[in-house]
Amino acid sequence: MMNDRILGVLGGMGPLASAEFMRSLTLQTPALRDQDHIPAILVSDGRVPDRTAARQGLGPDPLPALIRGIRILEAAGCGAIVIPCNTAHGWYGGMAAATALPILHIVDAAAADLRAQGIEGGRIGLMGTAATLAMRLYEDHLPGYEVIRPDAAEQAELVTPGIELVKAADEAGAYTPLAEMAARLHARGARAVVLGCTEIPLGIAAGPPLPFLVVDTVAALARAAIAWSRA
Amino acid sequence: MMNDRILGVLGGMGPLASAEFMRSLTLQTPALRDQDHIPAILVSDGRVPDRTAARQGLGPDPLPALIRGIRILEAAGCGAIVIPCNTAHGWYGGMAAATALPILHIVDAAAADLRAQGIEGGRIGLMGTAATLAMRLYEDHLPGYEVIRPDAAEQAELVTPGIELVKAADEAGAYTPLAEMAARLHARGARAVVLGCTEIPLGIAAGPPLPFLVVDTVAALARAAIAWSRA
Numbered sequence: 001m002m003n004d005r006i007l008g009v010l011g012g013m014g015p016l017a018s019a020e021f022m023r024s025l026t027l028q029t030p031a032l033r034d035q036d037h038i039p040a041i042l043v044s045d046g047r048v049p050d051r052t053a054a055r056q057g058l059g060p061d062p063l064p065a066l067i068r069g070i071r072i073l074e075a076a077g078c079g080a081i082v083i084p085c086n087t088a089h090g091w092y093g094g095m096a097a098a099t100a101l102p103i104l105h106i107v108d109a110a111a112a113d114l115r116a117q118g119i120e121g122g123r124i125g126l127m128g129t130a131a132t133l134a135m136r137l138y139e140d141h142l143p144g145y146e147v148i149r150p151d152a153a154e155q156a157e158l159v160t161p162g163i164e165l166v167k168a169a170d171e172a173g174a175y176t177p178l179a180e181m182a183a184r185l186h187a188r189g190a191r192a193v194v195l196g197c198t199e200i201p202l203g204i205a206a207g208p209p210l211p212f213l214v215v216d217t218v219a220a221l222a223r224a225a226i227a228w229s230r231a
Numbered sequence: 232m233m234n235d236r237i238l239g240v241l242g243g244m245g246p247l248a249s250a251e252f253m254r255s256l257t258l259q260t261p262a263l264r265d266q267d268h269i270p271a272i273l274v275s276d277g278r279v280p281d282r283t284a285a286r287q288g289l290g291p292d293p294l295p296a297l298i299r300g301i302r303i304l305e306a307a308g309c310g311a312i313v314i315p316c317n318t319a320h321g322w323y324g325g326m327a328a329a330t331a332l333p334i335l336h337i338v339d340a341a342a343a344d345l346r347a348q349g350i351e352g353g354r355i356g357l358m359g360t361a362a363t364l365a366m367r368l369y370e371d372h373l374p375g376y377e378v379i380r381p382d383a384a385e386q387a388e389l390v391t392p393g394i395e396l397v398k399a400a401d402e403a404g405a406y407t408p409l410a411e412m413a414a415r416l417h418a419r420g421a422r423a424v425v426l427g428c429t430e431i432p433l434g435i436a437a438g439p440p441l442p443f444l445v446v447d448t449v450a451a452l453a454r455a456a457i458a459w460s461r462a
Contacts, residue, residue: 006276014265019253022275026246032399034245034277041303042273044253045237046265072272076303168263 007225008078008101010069012044013051013085014167017198017218021084024222038229041076043069051087055131063094070099080104082225084198084218086128090135106217107141109224110194113215119192121145125185127159128196138196148188150181166199174203179210186212238456239309241300243275244282244316245398248429248449252315255453269460272307274300282318286362294325301330311335313456315429315449317359321366337448338372340455341425344446350423352376356416358390359427369427379419381412397430405434410441417443
């Protein structure tokens with residue numbers, strides 16, 4: 001039994017992505033019965049101030065709310081933290097400084113997934129929130145890759161509305177704009193497209209599979225958590 | 232904003248049902264953005280001793296582990312508790328005696344769903360674990376209904392294997408035996424079939440919809456939680 005360490009999940013950003021993270025964690029853990037699974041505590045608190053608005057100077061700082069969630073996970077005895085929200089990793093430094101627990105970085109998980117798919121470098125596509133793009137979360141953590149991204153019009157017309165549709169529980173409606181944007185990045189030479197906002201894989205899962213490689217950052221983060229649990 | 236009360240979810244029994252509860256809670260909450268959702272803390276700890284084995288005298292008492300989970304939810308500031316596992320409600324009295332927080336009973340949620348579907352009495356079918364059936368969890372909480380159930384051979388050949396397949400992450404494989412059993416209860420005159428184990432709706436969702444009324448106890452419990460949040 002390797003499941004004596006409790007995983008802390010700082011979630012609610014959004015809540016549907018957190019539920020999908022828990023599902024992905026469960027389905028990817030080799031298990032025949034309940035007792036084989038990784039014990040986990042999920043704090044799903046959508047009241048964390050909007051990360052994109054904060055980064056654009058249009059809303060309050062989410063860091064205090066993020067740290068309140070971390071305190072709950074610490075008190076519950078968790079041994080590590082994952083955050084199924086790419087944009088929240090813009091506050092990674094502040095969170096890491098506030099806790100002794102390791103926080104498994106979602107971009108590291110995405111990079112591991114790229115390598116596992118045989119993509120060690122070259123051009124990749126990135127889809128994410130406007131804030132994730134503005135903060136250069138991926139570019140600054142993925143040396144050796146050329147990261148291409150939607151232009152401003154595509155971000156406003158395809159990616160942001162797709163993310164918002166998932167947050168409003170319309171996964172089926174989100175498929176068309178998100179799949180269209182992924183296809184454009186693939187057509188521009190991306191060897192894989194990183195679905196770098198945890199809402200995006202939910203929209204993409206609501207329609208036909210994309211005929212090229214993608215990185216599902218929800219599933220990739222779940223695999224990083226499983227690796228931590230077994231280490 | 233009506234979301235200042237935190238919902239506590241005592242889960243992990245099994246973990247996939249807990250993830251589905253979080254998804255159902257999110258999808259059924261009227262919301263356009265993260266901040267509209269009900270704050271929730273999920274303790275997903277599959278290490279809780281097997282409830283069916285305990286009731287059959289074949290394993291340790293799960294009550295101490297259940298109460299440890301409740302203590303985490305209390306410490307995190309939760310205002311009520313839900314438990315997305317029917318069988319665990321066999322220890323409802325012991326849990327309720329151990330906490331001042333209200334625990335929303337899953338059989339009450341199922342009864343509300345029967346009424347919402349227009350079924351105020353008469354014959355209904357019940358599928359659940361052998362322990363749920365042996366404890367008469369539903370019969371003793373559903374006055375006015377005639378509850379019919381699988382016979383012992385059907386329980387052993389269809390229901391128990393179906394539940395175990397979901398716990399082993401084979402939702403598609405679980406569909407055939409579970410759907411067959413539900414159809415038999417319907418054919419015996421059940422006006423609706425209560426999917427009275429939280430794994431069962433996951434198996435049923437993996438195939439074609441059943442052509443008769445069912446009560447999905449995961450979705451029903453989520454609706455009870457939403458009603459609590461708004462009360």
